[in-house]
Amino acid sequence: MKVLVIDDDPNITEMVKVNLELDGITVISASNGKDGVELAKSQNPDLILMDWMLPKMSGIDAVKLLRGDPSVMNIPIFMLTARSQVNDIDMAFQAGADNYITKPFNPVKLAELLQNKLNKINR
Amino acid sequence: MKSDLSVKLLIDNINISLLMLDSEGRIIQSNATAEKLFKKTRIQLLNKTMHDLLKDFEIRDIKEWFLKNNNKPLKRNALIISRTDETGVSMEIAPIIHGKQYNGAIVTCINISGKMDLIKQLSSTQEEFKKRTNQIAEERDRFHMMIESISDGVLLLNNKYNIILFNSSMRKLIGVSAKRLTNTPLKKYLKEVYYSELFRKMKYFQSETIEIMNQEGDKSKKIVSAYMAPLIIQRGEELEFLLTIRDITREKQLDEMKSQFVSNVSHELRTPLSSIKGFTATLLARKGLSGEQKKRFLTIIDHESDRLTRLIEDLLSLSRIETSSFKLQFSEFDLKKLFEELKHEFEHLLKEKKLGILINFGKLLPKMNADRDKIFQLLVNLLNNAVKFTNSNTDIEIKSLFRKADNCFVITIKDKGPGISRKNLEKIFEKFFRIEDSIHTIPGTGLGLSIVQGIVEKHNGRIMVKSQPGRGARFIVEIPQGMIPYNE
Structure with missing residues (x-):
């Protein structure tokens, strides 16, 4: 199982990586929206964790791009962001996100959540 | 003959005063009614002018008029005159002109004494009316001015x-x-x-x-x-x-800015908290971590806690300075001594980064009159930036001079770092603004320059930044002396 983390905060990337890898999930990462989209297209992960405030291209724009590309449009995308207004959540789902997780978050619990989701996909 | 007599009878008995004037304006004929009205006999009336006759009468302009015209009225005129005994007369004067020759005039007077009250009332009503109309016009003008203002x-x-x-x-x-x-x-x-x-x-x-x-x-x-x-x-x-x-465009804009600020603060606070929370949860729940990982995570938690602390301190600083009720504590102090303190404070950091600091003073630097603590904070923030954004083995220059022309202290902090792009120059004083590439590599709250700007503004001063990519940056602060601070 491969998960792509797109976040410009190296701390976040590291804590997600550590926790997911301990559960046997491979983690690849990108630190900006543009690289994230490219990595998604080239690596075809099973799930994407997307931050919002990213350099070069925002998370929302990246989501829209991915949803518009048939090769990656079906990859589940979970937002992972400090933005928490109702408007934000609306916008994210409108853009095509499948789930919305706010920071601060518990990466241990996140790993559990992703395990379940990925197992469901596999079945 | 008979007709002459009838005419004479008519003239004498008619209830209208008749006077005939010659070309010199003297009375040559009068009737009985005229004699009664003017209280004079026929003989007394003869050869008198209208001017003489009207001496007892009010309504001055008639007399003036007669005088002006030298007793020779050339146009038909109608006037109302009155006497002190309440006698009122409606007088008409008709000139007799044959061809181009002035041959005299006929004066007809009708006694309107009974109607004097009415006439008085009418004229006072007219006066009233004029006054009231003026009043209304005045009120309307005032009202109009009010609406316009x-x-x-x-x-x-x-x-x-x-x-x-x-x-x-x-x-x-x-x-x-x-x-x-x-x-x-x-x-x-x-x-x-x-x-x-x-x-x-x-x-x-x-x-x-x-x-x-x-x-x-x-x-x-x-x-x-x-x-x-x-x-x-x-x-x-x-x-x-x-x-x-x-x-209310401006108010809405300010509202929007405040709202944006709150949103930004929230985001900024959550970022270090996410790291603290995430790594703490990981350390507590995960068994398979190496000693090295544990150490690293605890270090991150430690650093992020510090970051959060600095952020909160900066927010409080900024918030205090921007409050309108905040007052500066003025005192006179030696700027040179302040710089010595500054140098001492940064000694360790400068050594670590292998940076030098050059302090330069203009001649005869007078004592500065300002809020000493705040000026120190301003210098700390600017120097901090210089240190953070400078390459090793270079010098940071701090210059200070006093400009007599406008009674102003000018402090310049110059570094030889990467410089600031034009795009970023526009934004560096914005709250929480951080140069994109430095966000995760160079520590900072994004509030340092906002605080500097706040301090400068409270002192009624100015701050300018000059920089080009690759050529370092120069921050110039002007603090005027002898001006009343803006919050007093």
């Missing part, structure tokens, strides 16, 4: 929404330069979308926020607060609408 736009519409009245503020708001607005439909001056919004949202006696756009000029969009009151006039027969409109 109101900074809000005032608009009066009839029941068909045509403009009856408006003031110049209203005109400025809609941005119309048309000369004649009265009696034209309001619709003409507002774009359809704004017009329908105005009337869709408007309720009597309530304020509504509406967006309108300037018709001419800069076509800027404005947010306004509009209030409508219906006016029932003419005993309930007519309905008019009074609108007052206030431009």
